[in-house]
Amino acid sequence: MASPTSRTALFAVIALWFPWQGAAASDRIESRASVTVVQSAAVTVVSNAPLQTILLTVAIAPVGVVFTASGVGSVAASAPVGGAAGGGATGGGSPVSPPPGGGAADGGAAGAPLADGSAPGGLIAVGGSLTGTTIAGDAVSVSVGDVSGGTAEGSARVPVVIAQYN
Amino acid sequence: MLRTTAKLFTIVAGLTLSGQAYAQATDAETTTASVRLATAIDITENTALNFGSVVKGNTGTTTVTINASSGARGSSGGNATLITGATPGRATYTVTGETDATFAIAITDDTIDLTGPGSGSLALTLTRSATSGTLTAGTATFGVGGSLAIDNTDVDDVAGAYSGTFEVTATYN
Numbered sequence: 586m587a588s589p590t591s592r593t594a595l596f597a598v599i600a601l602w603f604p605w606q607g608a609a610a611s612d613r614i615e616s617r618a619s620v621t622v623v624q625s626a627a628v629t630v631v632s633n634a635p636l637q638t639i640l641l642t643v644a645i646a647p648v649g650v651v652f653t654a655s656g657v658g659s660v661a662a663s664a665p666v667g668g669a670a671g672g673g674a675t676g677g678g679s680p681v682s683p684p685p686g687g688g689a690a691d692g693g694a695a696g697a698p699l700a701d702g703s704a705p706g707g708l709i710a711v712g713g714s715l716t717g718t719t720i721a722g723d724a725v726s727v728s729v730g731d732v733s734g735g736t737a738e739g740s741a742r743v744p745v746v747i748a749q750y751n
Numbered sequence: 752m753l754r755t756t757a758k759l760f761t762i763v764a765g766l767t768l769s770g771q772a773y774a775q776a777t778d779a780e781t782t783t784a785s786v787r788l789a790t791a792i793d794i795t796e797n798t799a800l801n802f803g804s805v806v807k808g809n810t811g812t813t814t815v816t817i818n819a820s821s822g823a824r825g826s827s828g829g830n831a832t833l834i835t836g837a838t839p840g841r842a843t844y845t846v847t848g849e850t851d852a853t854f855a856i857a858i859t860d861d862t863i864d865l866t867g868p869g870s871g872s873l874a875l876t877l878t879r880s881a882t883s884g885t886l887t888a889g890t891a892t893f894g895v896g897g898s899l900a901i902d903n904t905d906v907d908d909v910a911g912a913y914s915g916t917f918e919v920t921a922t923y924n
Contacts, residue, residue, distance in 0.1 A: 612846075612920075618875055620802035622804075622806075622908065622910050739823060
């Protein structure tokens with residue numbers, strides 16, 4: 586038999602989790618996702634000079650958008666460039682835009698847009714590079730080299746230009 | 752004399768037992784009812800989800816990913832190129848509320864389209880760094896990344912800025 590003494594029992598706390606049952610149990614927020622799609626870069630040779638003096642002055646632009654970039658020696662204005670070959674002898678279909686054959690000065694061919702950012706095969710890394718340029722805020726490197734197997738000496742050589750996004 | 756004593760004992764014993772039975776017929780207990788008002792849960796966006804700049808290619812479909820946990824960007828397929836420019840990164844959030852409470856993380860619609868200047872759109876599948884969390888010291892953070900598909904052959908997806916919105920919810924478990 587239990588003790589006859591009167592007992593006082595204190596039961597466990599009943600915790601009612603109010604926020605669980607109301608709007609404050611949940612909160613939501615709207616966020617934004619974004620991306621910038623950029624067109625490929627192309628290169629146009631707008632002037633040519635012996636490699637040992639001034640490599641090239643080039644203008645680079647997103648396809649269909651006029652843009653002028655500064656380079657070594659001077660800044661050249663340029664028409665928009667595209668994938669079609671220009672008046673050069675050997676251009677067309679290549680990311681590299683060699684100037685007209687024989688070292689003619691201006692109006693070189695525009696190669697196909699350089700889409701993958703890689704240097705075309707067969708180039709040798711001679712000459713110089715133009716860095717710090719941008720296309721619509723995106724950094725672009727323009728480098729100048731020589732044709733495969735050639736050297737940077739003499740104006741008879743046909744230099745090539747490479748533009749790529751960094 | 753002996754019989755008289757026995758009768759008296761019987762009477763006393765009977766009274767005593769009946770008294771005990773009466774005392775156990777009722778009892779009282781005091782119970783405490785209480786409530787604790789917990790802190791409401793709150794979610795705040797720290798950074799938005801940004802896939803940065805991508806140079807569109809001309810073949811295949813390139814999938815650009817942002818890791819929901821680390822924010823690292825990567826790509827696969829196609830010939831699009833990731834470039835610098837706009838800083839890519841995952842979306843990050845801070846959740847505040849009741850200390851040590853757990854909560855669930857949900858994305859209302861985890862597949863959305865990013866729209867831009869053209870008529871095309873880019874499909875984005877969102878991912879969470881976790882499906883739930885614990886409000887250690889009353890706060891917790893998590894991230895949202897995703898996989899963005901860029902069809903390099905889709906002429907409707909012209910160059911430009913694309914964006915879309917999505918909704919993230921934190922709910923007490």
